[in-house]
Amino acid sequence: DAKTTQPPSMDCAEGRAANLPCNHSTISGNEYVYWYRQIHSQGPQYIIHGLKNNETNEMASLIITEDRKSSTLILPHATLRDTAVYYCIVSLGGGTSYGKLTFGQGTILTVHP
Amino acid sequence: DGGITQSPKYLFRKEGQNVTLSCEQNLNHDAMYWYRQDPGQGLRLIYYSQIVNDFQKGDIAEGYSVSREKKESFPLTVTSAQKNPTAFYLCASSPRARGTDTQYFGPGTRLTVL
Numbered sequence: 001d002a003k004t005t006q007p008p009s010m011d012c013a014e015g016r017a018a019n020l021p022c023n024h025s026t027i028s029g030n031e032y033v034y035w036y037r038q039i040h041s042q043g044p045q046y047i048i049h050g051l052k053n054n055e056t057n058e059m060a061s062l063i064i065t066e067d068r069k070s071s072t073l074i075l076p077h078a079t080l081r082d083t084a085v086y087y088c089i090v091s092l093g094g095g096t097s098y099g100k101l102t103f104g105q106g107t108i109l110t111v112h113p
Numbered sequence: 114d115g116g117i118t119q120s121p122k123y124l125f126r127k128e129g130q131n132v133t134l135s136c137e138q139n140l141n142h143d144a145m146y147w148y149r150q151d152p153g154q155g156l157r158l159i160y161y162s163q164i165v166n167d168f169q170k171g172d173i174a175e176g177y178s179v180s181r182e183k184k185e186s187f188p189l190t191v192t193s194a195q196k197n198p199t200a201f202y203l204c205a206s207s208p209r210a211r212g213t214d215t216q217y218f219g220p221g222t223r224l225t226v227l
Binding site: 034041042043044045046049087100101102103104105106 | 117146148153154155156157158161171201203205215216217218219220221223
């Protein structure tokens, strides 16, 4: 599975958009980009995933560059409850580790009042 | 309500004792996973199971054992052979064991070995 690089921490003002970047320059053609978040002492929560096209759901938008080497998770109107660690994961599945998600250190997003 | 439950939320054990962590799901998912998380770190895969009566080692299986006798249950035993068992343990499930299937996580069990 491809490795990802994320900034260790970011700040955002409440009500503003939070844009979290992720680099995955070694991603292969059939690997998906997943985003999860983890609020302190809780299990990770799925946010969104995509392959090539940009995706949007009720929680966030995912923008994937045309060469697929990087992506951005956008929380359009951040709230204090969005303070969490955000993980960008590239997942292939198949082979000997079906469905394995490799979690790195993620980005600590702090939303300020 | 559908979801994944883990019990207990906090667990304390003496060194040298085996301990079993519970994970139950009522989502009718085929695949289930166990991860371990240490302070300030990401998650690491311990074991995973694609179907009943089948399971595979993940990246850090040494000192752990699992069983999958029922589709909805995937208990994890932390044995005395695990050298650093104190950690946050997370169970997850997905409809099938493929990278394209979203994994859903339980609330976790925090194990402390004294």
